[in-house]
Amino acid sequence: MSSTPPATPAATPASTPTAAGGSPAMQSRHLSVWFGKRKVLEDVNISFPANTCTALIGPSGCGKSTYIRTLNRLHELIPGAGLAGDVLHNGRDIYARDVDPVTVRLAIGMVFQKPNPFPSMTIRGNVLSGLKLSGMKRPNHDEIVEDTLRKAGLWNEVKDRLSHAAGELSGGQAQRLVIARALAVQPQVLLMDEPCSALDPASTLKIEETIRELAESITIIIVTHNMQQATRVSDYTAFFLAAENEPGIVVEQGATTEIFSNPQDPRTLDYVNGRFG
Amino acid sequence: MTVAPQDLKPRALVSGASFNRGDRVFNRVITLAAFTALFVLAGITVFLGYQFIPVVQEQGLFFFTGSAWDPAAGRYGIWAMVYGSILLSVIALIVAVPASLLLSIFMVFLAPRRVSAVLTNLVDLMAAIPSIILGLWGFWVFQQVAADWSELLNRYFGWIPLFQNSSGNFTGTPFIAGLVLAVMMIPITTSVTREVMARTPPELINAAESLGCSLYSMLRHVALPFGRGGLIGGVMLGLGRALGETVAVFFVIKLVFDVNLFRILESEGGSVASMIVAKFGEANEQELQVLLAAGFVLFVGTLIVNLIANAIVGRTGRLSS
Ligand SMILES: Nc1ncnc2c1ncn2[C@@H]1O[C@H](COP(=O)(O)OP(=O)(O)OP(=O)(O)O)[C@@H](O)[C@H]1O
Numbered sequence: 112m113s114s115t116p117p118a119t120p121a122a123t124p125a126s127t128p129t130a131a132g133g134s135p136a137m138q139s140r141h142l143s144v145w146f147g148k149r150k151v152l153e154d155v156n157i158s159f160p161a162n163t164c165t166a167l168i169g170p171s172g173c174g175k176s177t178y179i180r181t182l183n184r185l186h187e188l189i190p191g192a193g194l195a196g197d198v199l200h201n202g203r204d205i206y207a208r209d210v211d212p213v214t215v216r217l218a219i220g221m222v223f224q225k226p227n228p229f230p231s232m233t234i235r236g237n238v239l240s241g242l243k244l245s246g247m248k249r250p251n252h253d254e255i256v257e258d259t260l261r262k263a264g265l266w267n268e269v270k271d272r273l274s275h276a277a278g279e280l281s282g283g284q285a286q287r288l289v290i291a292r293a294l295a296v297q298p299q300v301l302l303m304d305e306p307c308s309a310l311d312p313a314s315t316l317k318i319e320e321t322i323r324e325l326a327e328s329i330t331i332i333i334v335t336h337n338m339q340q341a342t343r344v345s346d347y348t349a350f351f352l353a354a355e356n357e358p359g360i361v362v363e364q365g366a367t368t369e370i371f372s373n374p375q376d377p378r379t380l381d382y383v384n385g386r387f388g
Numbered sequence: 389m390t391v392a393p394q395d396l397k398p399r400a401l402v403s404g405a406s407f408n409r410g411d412r413v414f415n416r417v418i419t420l421a422a423f424t425a426l427f428v429l430a431g432i433t434v435f436l437g438y439q440f441i442p443v444v445q446e447q448g449l450f451f452f453t454g455s456a457w458d459p460a461a462g463r464y465g466i467w468a469m470v471y472g473s474i475l476l477s478v479i480a481l482i483v484a485v486p487a488s489l490l491l492s493i494f495m496v497f498l499a500p501r502r503v504s505a506v507l508t509n510l511v512d513l514m515a516a517i518p519s520i521i522l523g524l525w526g527f528w529v530f531q532q533v534a535a536d537w538s539e540l541l542n543r544y545f546g547w548i549p550l551f552q553n554s555s556g557n558f559t560g561t562p563f564i565a566g567l568v569l570a571v572m573m574i575p576i577t578t579s580v581t582r583e584v585m586a587r588t589p590p591e592l593i594n595a596a597e598s599l600g601c602s603l604y605s606m607l608r609h610v611a612l613p614f615g616r617g618g619l620i621g622g623v624m625l626g627l628g629r630a631l632g633e634t635v636a637v638f639f640v641i642k643l644v645f646d647v648n649l650f651r652i653l654e655s656e657g658g659s660v661a662s663m664i665v666a667k668f669g670e671a672n673e674q675e676l677q678v679l680l681a682a683g684f685v686l687f688v689g690t691l692i693v694n695l696i697a698n699a700i701v702g703r704t705g706r707l708s709s
């Protein structure tokens with residue numbers, strides 16, 4: 112859409128995280144999003160440096176889920192969905208005409224709020240389901256299963272019942288299974304929309320551990336309502352806010368330590384201290 | 389060893405009991421209604437079975453394995469009709485199941501919302517068309533068209549025994565009757581399968597989409613396995629209608645008491661239900677009893693089909709690994 116270079120100071124008031132690393136793994140530029148006639152996000156500019164974890168925070172309904180779904184082209188599957196601006200992955204516009212959305216979704220994986228393993232498949236079948244569904248070829252399935260389940264912190268709990276139904280796992284185990292499933296297709300970016308909101312503290316800690324380990328090799332973008340979680344797992348934070356009947360905007364973004372200890376905007380200060388939202 | 393305490397008895401748990409008077413009356417009424425339905429069903433079974441037993445005693449095994457309708461000699465065998473019912477059902481299933489599945493997939497996953505709403509109403513309307521109307525339509529309108537298709541099939545694929553025809557008459561065939569049955573099945577089956585597909589949990593669809601999968605593999609690995617039980621149920625409901633259909637088949641098939649094994653373009657065939665309707669009008673006392681016995685066979689057959697379907701649905705689907 113626009114030819115403005117990524118991080119013009121005018122476009123992004125707060126310092127862009129990019130400053131820290133090299134070129135960003137993901138980046139949204141002047142991104143606005145609609146559902147039908149209703150604009151729910153306006154001019155979102157965020158860069159996600161490679162191999163870091165960025166937290167997206169903000170009150171309910173401000174457009175965090177919507178935003179994260181534009182990053183791997185799931186948004187467009189909703190009838191009436193609209194979008195302006197662009198989203199870059201490794202410098203390439205993922206919405207360009209010649210880009211296959213299937214390739215995008217494979218490179219940019221997603222974990223949802225509600226654990227959603229496939230009930231008609233075994234535990235092992237679930238881990239490998241991405242390969243099956245997308246037709247991706249990778250050798251050594253046994254190795255993939257063990258490796259991804261270890262990364263997701265689930266291996267020890269399920270290694271003796273890989274051929275059992277996925278439906279018999281607890282919520283926290285199911286969520287870690289889903290993470291393993293997302294990892295099996297070797298994504299470069301992993302989007303997580305409130306992955307721990309349905310989990311107990313122990314499972315949550317496990318998943319946070321997993322996120323920190325994963326962030327050493329892939330780029331993670333996580334939506335969370337839990338401020339402690341944001342400080343524990345993320346390197347950068349972006350704060351979304353939507354005034355009544357207005358589209359959501361990014362009020363402030365930067366290093367997580369900065370956002371939480373020394374926010375520039377009073378609204379951010381109020382939010383991270385739990386005073387609204 | 390410790391001795392189990394003698395007085396440890398499980399307490400009676402009265403679930404569903406309520407102290408609310410209205411509730412109690414309501415429960416009674418519901419229970420009564422349920423049992424009435426059961427009694428009616430049992431009554432029909434007993435009545436049919438009562439007619440069935442003397443016929444079997446009289447005709448012996450011939451009643452099941454023979455094919456004859458000979459009031460003069462008092463010989464009756466309904467195998468050709470039973471087999472005809474099966475053949476027609478198979479033809480109807482082969483046409484109606486894929487058509488219903490594709491139609492419901494289109495309505496749920498592909499069509500714009502408005503188109504899908506219109507289609508849904510249309511399908512429900514079609515399901516409500518009385519079978520006599522479909523029979524008339526089959527006889528006056530569809531028969532000619534289908535006969536033309538049959539002729540083409542015969543011309544180009546006549547070397548396959550399935551499509552042989554020795555008489556040159558392409559009307560009154562199992563093929564046409566099967567297609568008419570398919571037309572009756574499609575709306576019923578589609579309205580169920582559409583409902584079932586539409587209930588695929590969105591989070592599973594999301595999961596599949598986020599793993600970069602095509603519509604085809606989403607259907608194959610997610611939606612169809614998930615809706616399996618409901619889909620089979622929809623097919624069964626349609627099949628039930630096909631098996632019991634009388635008038636429509638009666639109109640479009642040439643009833644012949646001779647087993648037509650597979651030559652579906654040959655002008656001969658039948659089904660139990662259409663036989664009953666064909667013979668009922670001028671049946672003498674003995675024929676009437678045989679017809680009721682045939683009805684019992686149909687009833688039991690339908691029951692068996694439903695039991696099998698239930699077993700398939702009840703078995704947890706094979707997990708794919
Ligand atoms: N499918 C949809 N159709 C129409 N409007 C939608 C749809 N999904 C979300 N919205 C609207 O878009 C806005 C942003 O929703 P979104 O789900 O992105 O919020 P969120 O920040 O993720 O909230 P939460 O923290 O509660 O998950 C909301 O006002 C919501 O009503």
Ligand SMILES: [Mg+2]
Nearest residue numbers: 175176177304
């Ligand atoms: Mg959300």
